[in-house]
Amino acid sequence: METSEQLLEFESKIAEGAKIEPKDWMPDRYRSQLIRMMSQHAHSEIVGMLPEGNWITRAPNLRRKMTLLAKVQDEAGHGLYIYSATETLGIERSELIDQLLEGKAKYSSIFNYPTLSWADIGVIGWLVDGAAIVNQTMLAKASYGPYSRAMIRICKEENFHKKQGFEIVTTLAAGTPEQKAMVQDAVNRWWWPSLMMFGPHDAESTNSSELMQWGVKRKSNDSLRQHFVNITVPQARAVDLTIPDPELEYNEETGDWKFGEIDWNEFYQVIKGNGPCNRERIAARRSAHDNGAWVREAARAYADKQLTRQTTS
Amino acid sequence: MSTESESPVWEVFLQPKSGKPHEHVGSVHAVDAEQALQNARDVYTRRGEGISIWVVQANNITASSPDDAGPLFDPGDDKIYRHPSFYTVPRGVRNV
Numbered sequence: 001m002e003t004s005e006q007l008l009e010f011e012s013k014i015a016e017g018a019k020i021e022p023k024d025w026m027p028d029r030y031r032s033q034l035i036r037m038m039s040q041h042a043h044s045e046i047v048g049m050l051p052e053g054n055w056i057t058r059a060p061n062l063r064r065k066m067t068l069l070a071k072v073q074d075e076a077g078h079g080l081y082i083y084s085a086t087e088t089l090g091i092e093r094s095e096l097i098d099q100l101l102e103g104k105a106k107y108s109s110i111f112n113y114p115t116l117s118w119a120d121i122g123v124i125g126w127l128v129d130g131a132a133i134v135n136q137t138m139l140a141k142a143s144y145g146p147y148s149r150a151m152i153r154i155c156k157e158e159n160f161h162k163k164q165g166f167e168i169v170t171t172l173a174a175g176t177p178e179q180k181a182m183v184q185d186a187v188n189r190w191w192w193p194s195l196m197m198f199g200p201h202d203a204e205s206t207n208s209s210e211l212m213q214w215g216v217k218r219k220s221n222d223s224l225r226q227h228f229v230n231i232t233v234p235q236a237r238a239v240d241l242t243i244p245d246p247e248l249e250y251n252e253e254t255g256d257w258k259f260g261e262i263d264w265n266e267f268y269q270v271i272k273g274n275g276p277c278n279r280e281r282i283a284a285r286r287s288a289h290d291n292g293a294w295v296r297e298a299a300r301a302y303a304d305k306q307l308t309r310q311t312t313s
Numbered sequence: 314m315s316t317e318s319e320s321p322v323w324e325v326f327l328q329p330k331s332g333k334p335h336e337h338v339g340s341v342h343a344v345d346a347e348q349a350l351q352n353a354r355d356v357y358t359r360r361g362e363g364i365s366i367w368v369v370q371a372n373n374i375t376a377s378s379p380d381d382a383g384p385l386f387d388p389g390d391d392k393i394y395r396h397p398s399f400y401t402v403p404r405g406v407r408n409v
Contacts, residue, residue, distance in 0.1 A: 021379070023376065023378060023379050024379045025379070025380075070359075073359070074359065077355075077356050077357075077359060080341070080356050081339055081356070084339045084340045084341070085339070087322065087340065092319055093319060093342065094317075094318075094319040146339075149339075150339070153338075157359075157360070293317065296317065296320070297317070299320075299344045299348060300320065300344050302344070302345075303344035303345040303348070306345060307345075
């Protein structure tokens with residue numbers, strides 16, 4: 001039962017910037033909001049392997065193939081860090097994975113877009129990982145200890161992801177006219193979905209104010225999005241690529257890049273499951289899960305056998 | 314959906330380098346200790362983060378409860394004579 005005394009103590013801890021740890025008292029709503037948010041985050045890391053995995057066998061050379069493999073492997077690790085942190089809230093990983101496979105759980109809508117050319121791999125590293133870093137740097141200060149620690153670990157690793165992406169972008173942008181056109185096309189397709197990664201406008205974001213009040217999020221969707229645009233526009237200019245937004249304009253007073261309105265209809269359509277690849281992504285996860293069943297079964301049988309041997313000898 | 318039972322949770326402790334203590338880094342699922350070590354290696358040490366790993370099945374850990382923190386740690390709080398600042402030393406005497 002929640003008492004006002006417990007709630008006061010909890011809130012004062014958050015106000016002091018102290019971390020909440022798994023065995024500490026917390027409001028049920030804090031727990032359920034964290035489970036929702038953290039599992040969505042973990043699912044995003046796992047589903048996020050799919051669009052990039054699509055190009056591992058077709059990477060243009062061995063260096064690119066090695067780095068892409070390492071990056072995709074990192075995403076698997078990131079998913080596991082966050083599932084592990086989510087389990088400290090008293091839910092089993094298998095239940096979370098079931099929610100994903102049954103199509104009940106959300107994950108970042110960006111991964112429902114297809115990777116049509118090699119340039120997409122560069123642009124994903126640059127824009128998608130770039131946006132994720134902005135978000136995760138904030139979450140590294142989250143009030144829940146295990147989430148914050150997982151984010152710190154992830155942020156340390158993500159910088160390589162962004163740099164390897166930008167290196168691909170730089171190379172293509174300085175390449176043949178065809179390569180330049182290919183990378184510009186990728187930027188055109190990924191720019192707006194990347195901005196959507198920060199979620200709805202603050203006024204429309206149903207969970208934001210609660211998450212900010214509890215110190216899970218420290219900055220609003222719109223301010224994170226603005227920061228991302230501000231750091232990314234000069235990067236695009238440095239490699240002579242155009243951001244597909246005619247309204248993009250520098251504001252001398254605020255120091256911000258003003259940008260056009262996001263197509264929110266597209267955003268909500270993709271979230272509802274009607275993006276280009278929603279069905280394909282879940283089908284791929286299901287098939288991976290089903291095809292791995294015999295491995296898990298064999299490992300369990302082996303462990304059981306070892307245990308019987310130990311106890312009988 | 315899945316009827317298969319999840320393998321147990323193992324807490325993972327990593328020693329970052331020689332001379333440092335093992336520190337908790339997270340957990341893995343594994344059917345036995347050997348698989349727990351392998352999974353911990355793959356998940357938590359992709360960039361030379363450690364030179365030694367401990368894994369221990371989570372249900373073998375007994376932890377104190379935050380609610381008991383008061384009575385549990387109180388006895389240490391009122392013994393200020395356990396700190397060097399409790400004692401007075403004559404002026405000018407150094408390195409005591």
